[in-house]
Amino acid sequence: xxxxxxxxxxxxxxxxxxxxxxxxxxxxxxxxxxxxxxxxxxxxxxxxxxxxxxxxxxxxxxxxxxxxxxxxxxxxxxxxxxxxxxxxxxxxxxxxxxxxxxxxxxxxxxxxxxxxxxxxxxxxxxxxxxxxxxxxxxxxxxxxxxxxxxxxxxxxxxxxxxxxxxxxxxxxxxxxxxxxxxxxxxxxxxxxxxxxxxxxxxxxxxxxxxxxxxxxxxxxxxxxxxxxxxxxxxxxxxxxxxxxxxxxxxxxxxxxxxxxxxxxxxxxxxxxxxxxxxxxxxxxxxxxxxxxxxxxxxxxxxx
Amino acid sequence: xxxxxxxxxxxxxxxxxxxxxxxxxxxxxxxxxxxxxxxxxxxxxxxxxxxxxxxxxxxxxxxxxxxxxxxxxxxxxxxxxxxxxxxxxxxxxxxxxxxxxxxxxxxxxxxxxxxxxxxxxxxxxxxxxxxxxxxxxxxxxxxxxxxxxxxxxxxxxxxxxxxxxxxxxxxxxxxxxxxxxxxxxxxxxxxxxxxxxxxxxxxxxxxxxxxxxxxxxxxxxxxxxxxxxxxxxxxxxxxxxxxxxxxxxxxxxxxxxxxxxxxxxxxxxxxxxxxxxxxxxxxxxxxxxxxxxxxxxxxxxxxxxxxxxxxxxxxxxxxxxxxxxxxxxxxxxxxxxxxx
Numbered sequence: 001x002x003x004x005x006x007x008x009x010x011x012x013x014x015x016x017x018x019x020x021x022x023x024x025x026x027x028x029x030x031x032x033x034x035x036x037x038x039x040x041x042x043x044x045x046x047x048x049x050x051x052x053x054x055x056x057x058x059x060x061x062x063x064x065x066x067x068x069x070x071x072x073x074x075x076x077x078x079x080x081x082x083x084x085x086x087x088x089x090x091x092x093x094x095x096x097x098x099x100x101x102x103x104x105x106x107x108x109x110x111x112x113x114x115x116x117x118x119x120x121x122x123x124x125x126x127x128x129x130x131x132x133x134x135x136x137x138x139x140x141x142x143x144x145x146x147x148x149x150x151x152x153x154x155x156x157x158x159x160x161x162x163x164x165x166x167x168x169x170x171x172x173x174x175x176x177x178x179x180x181x182x183x184x185x186x187x188x189x190x191x192x193x194x195x196x197x198x199x200x201x202x203x204x205x206x207x208x209x210x211x212x213x214x215x216x217x218x219x220x221x222x223x224x225x226x227x228x229x230x231x232x233x234x235x236x237x238x239x240x241x242x243x244x245x246x247x248x249x250x251x252x253x254x255x256x257x258x259x260x261x262x263x264x265x266x267x268x269x270x271x272x273x274x275x276x277x278x279x280x281x282x283x284x285x286x287x288x289x290x291x292x293x294x295x296x297x298x299x300x301x302x303x
Numbered sequence: 304x305x306x307x308x309x310x311x312x313x314x315x316x317x318x319x320x321x322x323x324x325x326x327x328x329x330x331x332x333x334x335x336x337x338x339x340x341x342x343x344x345x346x347x348x349x350x351x352x353x354x355x356x357x358x359x360x361x362x363x364x365x366x367x368x369x370x371x372x373x374x375x376x377x378x379x380x381x382x383x384x385x386x387x388x389x390x391x392x393x394x395x396x397x398x399x400x401x402x403x404x405x406x407x408x409x410x411x412x413x414x415x416x417x418x419x420x421x422x423x424x425x426x427x428x429x430x431x432x433x434x435x436x437x438x439x440x441x442x443x444x445x446x447x448x449x450x451x452x453x454x455x456x457x458x459x460x461x462x463x464x465x466x467x468x469x470x471x472x473x474x475x476x477x478x479x480x481x482x483x484x485x486x487x488x489x490x491x492x493x494x495x496x497x498x499x500x501x502x503x504x505x506x507x508x509x510x511x512x513x514x515x516x517x518x519x520x521x522x523x524x525x526x527x528x529x530x531x532x533x534x535x536x537x538x539x540x541x542x543x544x545x546x547x548x549x550x551x552x553x554x555x556x557x558x559x560x561x562x563x564x565x566x567x568x569x570x571x572x573x574x575x576x577x578x579x580x581x582x583x584x585x586x587x588x589x590x591x592x593x594x595x596x597x598x599x600x601x602x603x604x605x606x607x608x609x610x611x612x613x614x615x616x617x618x619x620x621x622x623x624x625x626x627x628x629x630x631x632x633x634x635x636x637x638x639x640x641x642x643x
Contacts, residue, residue, distance in 0.1 A: 233483065239474025243482065250486050258523070266521040266550075 017087040021070055021098060022063030022105075029283065030158045034058050036287040037162025037177055040240070040294055046166055053116040054165035058158065060109035061125045065154075067102035068133035071095045073141075080199040102133075118168045121161055128157045145208040148193075152185030153178075159287075173240045177290075181283070183231050186224040187260065188279035190217050194263075194272040218264040221275070225260040229253040232286065245293035252282050252289075306395045306406075310456040313388045317449040318622060320385050323378040324445055325618035328438070328499055329611055334538055335371035337362050339429045340379065348372040382425065385448075389418045392455075410455045417448050432536040436529045438500035443493055446622055453626045457633060477573060478635040484569050485628055491562040492621050494555040499618075501526075502540040503548040503555075504609050510602065512556050517549055526550035559601060566594055566628070573631075580638050586631040593624045 035055060038046045070077065070088040077089035087093045093101075106129060113122035131154030140147040159177035164170060190208055193200060194217055197209040209217040232249050235241040259275040262268070327333055336342035343349050343358035348369055359366045393411040400406050424441040431437055498504050507513035525547035534542055570591040573579060579587075600617040607613065 236483070237474075237476065237479050239479070246483065246486065250490070254490065258527070262523045265518060266523050268524060 013087075013092055017092050018101060020087050021067045021093060021101060023066035023069075024063075027059055027062045027066065029280065030062055030155065031055060031059055032284060033177070033181060033287050034158035034162035036291050037159030037174060038166050039162075039291055040159075040177065041163040041166040041171065041174065050117060050165050053112055054121070054162070057109045057112035057117060057121075058125060058161050058165075060105045060112070061129050062158075064102040064105035064109065065129045065133040067098050067105070068129075069137045071098045071102070072133070072137045076203040076205060079203050080196070082196055082199060113165075117165045120168055120170075121165045124157060124161055124164060128154050128161070131157075141205060143206070145206050145211040147206070148189040149186050152182050152189075155185055156181035173235075173238070176234055176238065176240065179231055179234070180228070180286070183224060183228040184279065184283055187221045187228060187256070188276065188283070190221050190224075191263070191272050191275040191279060194218065194221075195276065218267075222260045222264045225256055229257060235290065241290060241293045243293075244296060245289055248289040248293075249286060252285055256282050304399075306392065306399055307456075307459050309388060309392050309395065310452065310459050313385065313392060313452045314449070314456050316381065316385045316388060317445075317452050318619065320378065320381045321445045321449055321622050322615055322619045323374070323381055324442065325499075325615050326611075327374045327378045329609075329614050330371065330374050331538070332371035332374040333428060333433050333438070334365065335368065335373070335375035337365045337429065339426045342372055342376050343367060348376055379425070382421070386418045386422065389414050389448075389452075407455060407458055410451055410458075414448060414451050414455070417444060417451065420444060421448060432534075433500070433538050435497065435500035435537055435540065439493060439496040442496040442499070443489075446489075446492060446625060449622055450625055450629055454629060454633070457630065475635065475639060477576075478632060480569055480572075481628070481632040481635050484566055485625070485632065487562055487565050488625055488628060491555070491558040492625065494551075494558045495618075495621060497527075498551055498555045500540075501543055501548060501551050503543075503551040504604065504614070506545065506548045507552045507556065508605060508608065510605060511560065513549060513553050517553060520546045521550045521553070522546040523550055526554070559598070563594065563598055567591070570594065570631075580634070582634045583631070583638060586627065586634045590624070590627040590631050593620060593627050596620055597624050 035051070038051060038054065070086055073083070074088050074095060077083035077086045083089060088095060088098050109125065109129075110122055113125055132151065136147065136151030136154055140151050144150075156178045159181065160170065160174045163174035163177070193207040194209050194214055197207070197214060200207040201210045208220060232253060233246070236243075236246040236249070256278065259271070259278055263271050263275050327335070336348070338344060343354075343361060345354065345358075349355050349358045349367060350369075355367055389411070393415045396406055396408055396411045400408060421441065421444045424437055424444055427434070427437045428441050507517070509515070522544065525543060527550075532542055540548065570587045573583065573587045574591075597617065597620045600613055600620055603610070603613045604617055
């Protein structure tokens, strides 16, 4: 396949390339949602062993899924400007080595989660790996413009993993956190896809802006942002979170809506990328404030 | 008891200060006195011809216009009186708590801090040449002061909050929807303040959103730029293009539709529930009436091109709507929610 390229670039392979293979920035955001999920599941402190071992187990799984994604998307990655420097696409790490690396991480993850945490969490984590690395990357991504909507479920599962790691049961509130990440994914990803439309078209990936046009995608971003804004009120309305959460979330949502409306009605150069950048800040702040609110609940609402 | 009486006086006074503030803005009198705290260096608006010529010599770019200086000064007199009243309330609260430690102290303390900050915002409004962000913050600070005073007065005039023990672990859904309503209304009031501070109230004279084709005239970047303009006089918002003003106005209209739908459904939903107490029912009816009045005033502003009195009333009734919503929420809080 890319033998020529791989020979040219396969200079010294460092641990940094393997780290890059795990998409550390994405994993960090997902781990934030997972760890917040752990803390939200209990009024007190998360047991230290669950916090440490659970986090390692989940992070390994996410890293493994990301490595599989690098291997499967090798061809696509090498033609897209955003991803052409990925270690497998560039030939720094051979697909075989990457697969071996991913398999090692997955086995270690399953071992840690099933022996030290619980089998429910291990099973759900496996579902996440399969969902992202196989169903999304190998099939959905190439099959339908709804790829990231359906595949988003795999990316939305970490808060549930965190929760079940502590409680060993699926709580409706945990599903609420999954729902939030799930409805956040389309506006987040489509904002990027608008910016990278030509890249995706070149790689033959049926992303929404490629199949249905940029204008349609912008409308979809706006609708999903509204849906997301409504969903993020549920933690307050169901009594899981309090006033700190409500106040901060309303501001975060107002800013996201502002970006989405601007993107649709009064676009300026680079606005799609700014929307994408903000969506990351949004999710981080939202989960941090969930955590803060959890421990500093204002008692005005009494219950 | 003086504390109770004073709390009522303070609410009425604060409502006057808010309305006078709106009047000052709408008369374009915010820079009626270009200095602070005095007016052209005087305690009252200069009147004698000698004082007037001195004033005009000191501020050649802004000669004295008595009909603009007076609204500004009256607003300042009322506001400083309110400040004194609030500090008296704080003092009396400290004293009265020696015999009755149940009395609220956090609210008077917050009010004292807030009113000082409001004074500063009032000063910056003048010294920064009606910088819109400061003008809007000054309006929001005024509304917050009024609402906290109202909350304090209600609490002082009723028995202490009963202990909450109904429905343990079950959230008080009605209250949570009500508090969400407070945030939505606060946001809409901020948009209204932004519309006023940027002289955007008259750019759209059609209902429900704006003149047809407004979609081609939006400029969010300019409309919601909160700092960094680098100019020192913002009167009449000449730094903004028509598109930016249209965007600001449209935001307030869209906000009005959302707020009306949300609050209207909330009040009607509460009224159709079984088992709500008469206090909640009355509060919901009152809030609904104020909401209808506020929409009528808003529409009148659009149709009649912002008559001064209607515009001031639209501001004042916004404050009353917020207070009625707060009262409704307090009733919901005390009842522990709606019994199924």
